[in-house]
Amino acid sequence: MKLLHVDASILGENSVSRTVSAAAVERLKAEIPGVEVVRRDLATAPIAHLSGAHLAALAPGAEASAQVRVENEEGGRALQEFLEAEIVVIGAPMYNFAVPSQLKAWIDRVLVAGKTFGYGDDGRPVGLAGDKRVVIAISRGGFYGSDTPMAAFEHVQSYLKAVFAFVGVANVEFLIAEGVLAGPGLREKALDVALGEAAHLKAA
Template sequence: MKLLHVDASILGAHSVSRAVSAAIVHRLEAETPGVEIIRRDLTAAPLAHLSGGHLAAAAPDADVSAETRAENAEAARALDEFLQADVVVIGAPMYNFSIPSQLKAWIDRVLVAGRTFRYDENGRVVGLAGDKRVIVAVSRGGFYGADTPMAAFEHVETYLKAVFAFIGVPDVEFVVAEGVMAGPGLREKALDAALQDAGRLKAA
């Protein structure tokens, strides 16, 4: 089994989402002998944000700079990592109600027509990545659950559910650390609860 571990937090060792995603990977590794882990840290080695230049480089007669060629090659490696993975674990903190831009750059390189989705003869989307298990470690500074006044501001779980459903993965699993900046002691409480949830995950 191949497991792709993706992190997007800018906080390094102080990151809650990184701590939870690492716990998820550790749990699955313990449950699955021989698992191969592929690591992609989107802060330490960010992918270039998708641009018109990157798209234009695909044209046969395109005049492509060495920088753009290298960026597209790295993006292709990121897509191949995703396609080859059986399980994808993502650390996704909430920044200003949504995902970090580093994670969006990765998603823009993973959602590729003909590779992870296609359109059928009726124009309907067909996901091509439905053979994967996706688990997301989410950290949120406040409280944004479905039963809270701020629920409408939550665009991490909702967005990622839509992204992965589009490419054929309708049942994304979320491990959430909620309210980590909402008051004294809440960070530790939220992290502890999320780590316990991570520890209960099954290999399949």
């Protein structure tokens, strides 16, 4: 069994989402003997943002610069890692109400027609990656729960839930550290809650 571990935070060892995603991976490794972990750090090794040149280069017989070819090859490796993984653990901090651009670049390489989604005879999208388990560690500086005044500004959990539903993963598990910058002691409290949830992850 393969587990793909993806992180997007630019904060390194100071990152809450990285701490929680790492704890989730360690818990699942303990629960699932022999699991193979594939690591992708989108902050230290970012994937190029998708451009018209990248798309044009995918056409049969198209010419492209060496840089575009290399970047498309890396995007292809990211897609293959996702396709081969049975479990995906993602560290996703909230930056300005949304996911980091590094994570969006990865998503743009993973949501590929004919690979992770398609369209039925009626024109409706059909997810092709529904046999995966996805666990997402989210960190948020403030409070953005459905019962808070800032709920309408939350575009990380809602976006990622939609992204994975689109490719067929209906039940995404979220480990959320909320309010980590909202006041003294709240970072530690939020981290304890999320780490506690990570510690209870099961093999299935």
